[in-house]
Structure formats: C-alpha cells, structure tokens
Amino acid sequence: MRRMTARPANSHQARLLRLLRDGGPNSRAQLGDQVDLSRSKLAVEVDRLLETELVVADGLAASRGGRRSHNIRLNPHLRFLGVDIGATSVDVAVTNAELEILGHINQPMDVREGPVAVFEQVLAMAAKLKASGLAEGFDGAGIGVPGPVRFPEGIPVAPPIMPGWDGFPVREALSQDLGCPVMVDNDVNLMAMGEQHAGVARTVADFLCVKIGTGIGCGIVVGGEVYRGTTGSAGDIGHIQAVPDGRPCACGNRGCLEAHFSGAALARDATEAAQQRLSAELAGRLESNGTLSAVDVAAAAAAGDATALDLIREGGNRTGQVIAGLVSFFNPGLVVIGGGVTGLGHTLLAAIRTQVYRGSLPLATGNLPIVLGELGPAAGVIGGARLISDHLFSPA
Amino acid sequence: MRRMTARPANSHQARLLRLLRDGGPNSRAQLGDQVDLSRSKLAVEVDRLLETELVVADGLAASRGGRRSHNIRLNPHLRFLGVDIGATSVDVAVTNAELEILGHINQPMDVREGPVAVFEQVLAMAAKLKASGLAEGFDGAGIGVPGPVRFPEGIPVAPPIMPGWDGFPVREALSQDLGCPVMVDNDVNLMAMGEQHAGVARTVADFLCVKIGTGIGCGIVVGGEVYRGTTGSAGDIGHIQAVPDGRPCACGNRGCLEAHFSGAALARDATEAAQQRLSAELAGRLESNGTLSAVDVAAAAAAGDATALDLIREGGNRTGQVIAGLVSFFNPGLVVIGGGVTGLGHTLLAAIRTQVYRGSLPLATGNLPIVLGELGPAAGVIGGARLISDHLFSPA
DNA sequence: CTACTTTTTCCACTCACAGGACAAAGACGC
DNA sequence: GCGTCTTTGTCCTGTGAGTGGAAAAAGTAG
Secondary structure: OOOOOOOOHHHHHHHHHHHHHHHEEEHHHHHHHHOOOOHHHHHHHHHHHHHOOOEEEEEEEEOOOOOEEEEEEEEEOOOOOEEOOOOOEEEEEEOOOOOOOOEEEEEEOHHHHOHHHHHHHHHHHHHHHHHHHOOOOOEEEEEEEEOOOOOOOOOOOOOOOOOOHHHHHHHHHHHHHHOOOOOEEEEHHHHHHHHHHHOOOOOOEEEEEEEOOOOOOEEEEEEOOOOOOOOOOOHHHHEOOOOOOOEEEOOEOOEEEHHHOHHHHHHHHHHHHHOOOOOOHHHHHHHHHHOHHHHHHHHHHHHHOOHHHHHHHHHHHHHHHHHHHHHHOOOOOEEEEEEHHHHHHHHHHHHHHHHHHHOHHHHHOOOOOOEEEEOOHHHHHHHHOOOOOHHHOOOO | OOOOOOOOOHHHHHHHHHHHHOOEEEEEEHHHHHHOOOOHHHHHHHHHHHHHOOOOEEEEEEOOOOOOEEEEEEEOOEEEEEEOOOEEOOOOEEOOOOOOEEEEEEEEOOOHHHHHHHHHHHHHHHHHHOOOOOOOOOOOEEEEOOEEEOOOOOOEEEOOOOOOOOOOOOHHHHHHOOOOOEEEEEEHHHHHHHHHHHHHOOOOOEEEEEEEEEOOEEEEEEEEEEEEOOOOOOHHHHHHHHOOOOEOOOOEEEEEEEHHHOOHHHHHHHHHHHHOOOOOOHHHHHHHHOOOOOHHHHHHHHHOOOHHHHHHHHHHHHHHHHHHHHHHHHHHOOEEEEHHHHHHHHHHHHHHHHHHHHOOHHHHHHOOOEOOOOOOOHHHHHHHHHHHHHHHOOOO
C-alpha cells in the first residue's frame, strides 16, 4: 500500500499535527482556542492538512452552546513503528498517529549477533504485526539501540556492548528495508521521550531518566528536548566511578557503577551468593534454572530473602550516590528510574531516594520526585514512535 | 543624563544588534550578507534602529570593489556595568556596547556583610568609574552573586555562603539604585558567558565551566544557552561527594569536593602543613603573613616546594575525578577551568586532565579540550555585560 | 574616459494574516 | 412551534511585511 509521505508545509501545520497527536481528536473550534491564529487562517491550514490526508474529518463534536463543530483527527490509517533494541531482547510495537500502542511484541535476542541478524529479526517481527492486521504499512519508525548514536546520521558510534555495530548505517539500512523514514537514537533517550509523552514526565521540562538494565544509562531532557551531548554519548553514566578501587569493569577501569550494579552485575553477585550458600532461596533457584538473573533476585526479594534484599539495597545505594551527584550538577525537576530492574521496585527506590536526599543540597532535592517509570517496556517503543513523529510532524 | 531605553522592535532588529555587538562595526552590505533579508527590508530595519539611536552611522567602509558602503555601529555612548560579587572580593567594570572593558576595579570585601553593605560598595565603585569619565550613566547592569539565584526574579535562594542574602530582591533594588535594567545570575554562569563571548569557548555550543575559588561551582552551557536547572542550583558541584567518609563539610555531609579542594580548603591544608613543619617554604610565608591563602600555595609551588605541589596535585585529582563523572554524563565539547586558583596553573590542569582522560570513556574524551579560562577576573564582568545585553538586545 | 562592480534607493507586486460581516446550525426560553 | 441568542464556518477586504527588479549613485580598473 502506498503510504502517506506528506509533511506539514509550515510551522502552523506542524503545530496542529502535534496538538492532534498529543490531545487526540479535536474540533476545529478547540484547535482555534489553542493556536492563536485567526479563524480564517486556521480554516485554511486545516483544509490544506485535509488535502494531504494527514488528517481527516471525523463527524461532529458536541455542541458548546451553539452550532456544533466538525471534528478533526489524525488519519487513523497512519502507523508508526517503535523498535527498542536491548542487550538481550528486542521490543517492536505498532502505534497509531496518536502514539497509542496497537500491538507489541517482545523477543529475546542477543545484540552481539550484529546488525544484520538483529534487523532480520526486527523485520520479521514487524511483518508479523502487519500480518495480524494492525497495519498495512508504516509511515515512519523510531529505533533505539543500546549505545551511543551519531544522531543526525543515525549511526552507532563505538558502542561498548555491541561490537560489530560501530559505523553501521542503521537509519539508512532500515529506511530502505521498511520503505519509510527512520530515526535512530540511544535506547535511554527513547525511554525518556516515552515517559515524557505518556508517562510520569508529562509536565516536566528538565528531568533525568535512569535506565537500569543490562547496563546503566541516563536520558537527559533539557527544556523538553533530549540532550545528546557533543558526540552523542551524553548520559553514559554506567562508567562513572562509584567505588574507589572497586570491581574491575569491562571498560578497563575499576569501580564503575555498572560493574557494581546493573542487570549483569546483579546476576553475577546473586550467583556468587548462591554458590556460597548465603541464601537458600537463591541457591534453589540456581539449581532449578541453571542460571540466575535479575528477575530471580527480584522474586527472591519479594519472598523476603535477606541476601537478595541486601544485594538490591547495596546496588541502590551505589546508584543513589551517583544520582546524588548528578542531581547536584543538573538540578532536575524529576528523576525517573526505569529499565529491566524496575521489578526490584520499592526496595531499590527507597535506597536510591535515601542516598539522593542525603547526598544533595536541600535546594536541589527540596521538591524533587524520584519515581519509577510508569510505562515499563512500553516506554522505549512509545519513545520511538514519538521520535519519528516529532520528525515527521515538523516543517519539511 | 537620559539613557537610551529603546529596545529592538522585532527579532530582525535584535539579530542586527547582536551581530554588531559580537562583530563590531559593520557595513550595511556586510550585515546583509549575514542576515538573509532582502536589501529593502534590511534598509528599513537599519533605518529604524538609527531612529532609536541604538546604532549610529559611522563613516564609510572600505570598498569591496565597487561603491563604498556606509558603516553602522552600536551607539558608542552605550555603557553596560558588569558586577562580579565573589566571596571575598568584588569586581566592577564598565563596558561599551561591544562588551569591551573600558574600566575595571577590584576590591576586597566580605559577602557575609550582607546585601546592603555590599551594594553600597558596588555603587561607590560604579560611581568611581563614572567619575573617571568612562561613562555618563549605565544602560544596563549584569550582576553575579556566589550562590543560586531564582533567575527570572533575580533573587538569591538559600545561598549557603551568603546568609542574609536569601530572598533579597537584588534585581529590583539595584535597578532602582542604578536607574537601569538589571539582570542577576550565579557568578559561575557569568564566567561561562564571559568565556563564551570573549574567551576560549567562543565556538563551542555545549561546554562546562568549572570555577574554583572560595568554593567550587560549574557553569553549564547547552546549545549556547546557560542551563540553570529547575530551582537555579544547577552546577552546584561543590557538594558532590569526592571522598567517601572524607572531611566534614559546612553543609553537614562528609567528603564534599569543596571540603577537600577549594580556595578555603587549600588555605587550611597549607596552614596545617606549615604548622607541622612539612614545608619550610610555607612555614616561612605563614610567619611573615600571619595567614596563608591559595596565592601563597601557588607561589610556593612555583618556587618548587614539594608540599605545595602535592597539595595542588591531590586537589586536582579529586576535582578531576568529579569532572570525569560530569564529562561521562554531559559529554561536553570543552571544559574550562577558571576562578581564583587558576594561579595554580599547569600542575592543577595536568592533574585534572589525567583523571578525566583516565576516568571517562574515549568517546567522551576523544576530542575534549580541558583548558584554563583565558579571561581571568574579566570573565565574570564580561559575562555580566553579556547577560544584560542579551536581555536588552531581544525583542521587547 | 569607458566599462564593470558594488551599494543604495525606489517601486510595484505577492503573500500571509487579521478581523469584520454574514450565513449556517444548533441551544434555549417561552 | 417560534423567535432569540450563541457558536461555528465562510467569505471578503484591508493592511503590513517582505521580495525582487530597475535604476541611480558611487566606486574601481584599465
């Protein structure tokens, strides 16, 4: 099927498209209330948008005391693809133009198999979503990868955990394969955008989004915009020193945060504890599964296992200390904690909060919420859809 | 004298004023090359600026191969006041509209004497500059204070080292006294703006400006704009934990960077070393002066004193470790080191560089210059002038 | 002095946009 | 059922911003 390739012709149209995306169907009159344009001008722009088929008429709105207004909505056939490539699994979801998830698939996968293998799988998953009747095609896709990205070109640069991806033209290649515009970003930035669009960060201009998964990263949002740094590696906090002369890290240093707390570190510590018979609970799980992961630790902690709780608490303390420093430096209005380990829940959050509130000055922490992300694995894919829609809903 | 209170009427005029400020006198034709406006439109806007007397005609430019163009420059009678209030001294300078310093006074002063006493002194210094014929009046003033500021209102909030200033309406009060528009900001942000305008950071969009004086702070520039955080305390890195269970700090915690390295900490450590007779050089200075300051340590280090060099090196290491974390997080394009301790020079810089290059990932440090500020004490006052001129040279 | 450049001014034309007038469509009171 | 009021949508004209061409003004180069 031929997809709509139209783009807004000017900033007014872009503005209207974003209002419709974020606020859902709207009457022409309601739109007029929000955009500060004359009725004539608004009518012209809406008519032009209708011509491009980016938006469609959608019946009559309820009366507000007089003549009923015609409803306008984004074309219900528009479809965005959100792809969140993690270290050990990949999420693919289809959304409509309002960025509501229509279908979502998660599959385990090893990012180290390289871009070709991974994208084969991603394309298969996208095809599956298409086959289930959720989409006839995609109008754009937003991809998150677990490493730094040269954003304008959509190319990973020197990603530590994904050798073989360095310099691979992700944007270019996927755009070819999918036949639609593609944008690529760090997975943490996508999560931040997701929580900003549909999660806990809806009303905050400056916030941090800490993702604790296989590694640790941090999305930085300044004035509502993701900040990516000079080389695209901003937010790479996994290798900040958390423990002087601490554990050796894959990066060559010692004491990196990621070496002391992350999905991988937690699994390793739990296995160690189980082998040393410090915890019957963990030992049992190790025996029955063969390996331990962060999920097992979460379950053990939920069952009240002291060793598991200690591991989480200590990790939370380390993470909290680092975040305390970032809070002093960045003075955010909100800190969101997300990623695979959110299953660790309240124990983790409490440890982090304690450290941050203790380690930063009152002016920075006084009114600083530190909360778990509320979208879970959907944050990344929604962020992806948001990324590409921001791109498409901007003047050509 | 009646000052010019005119403001640019639109963004084009604002653009032109900033071009003239940053590029000095310019011919109409040269301006046309830079602003992407039609010749007719440009002529209209320039004429209007001439009417407001914000800019004046200034003879003929050199020929570029044909008819000579008329030169345009900012009104040479415009004067900005830059005020940099430090913990122990205050800098006041007059600049012209191109932000060139015409006169600069520094006086010792204790910020803890409170806003009334300090501003009395500042006003006296401004009067002195006026009396010396450098200015007939001021068209605007930019003030830097050593603590967090609620920027829009220009009011210090909960400043640790300046009790008595909390909530004092600095902007309002000084605007009254000086009879001109005033903007107030953290002194570190002013330094960053100064180095950005006329110093080492001229071409960099995202950078950090670490000021090591009585305390330690960090100016954050994102996309060419100073980032101040949610409550105005962004960049307050003096109380990031640098040493676990380290020295007690005035803030109530232990191991804060500021407790281990800053002008105050350095003076204290040097005095200790002198009293313990670890260094003949420092002991001699202590005896002759009665007290020791960072300047003495710098002098001793320059004379090759091992103890002084050790103190500087260790402080540089601590600072470097913290900066390494910030570099990982923020991925700046440049790090500027400035403030009172720049006298410590190369030894300090070398220590910081070592830690940053060792402690951050190559992608972030690969092409990251770490340099001393090149403006010294002028950075703050130029930054102040820049602050107010940015405000005045924006559409009303 | 002539030919060519560059700068400046002048002018006609386009275009975006505002805002008023009016028609269409519904709510509401009687 | 009917007139009045409110809201919405359309049409039309006026205004002001801005563009681009033509020509005059003021140079340079030979």
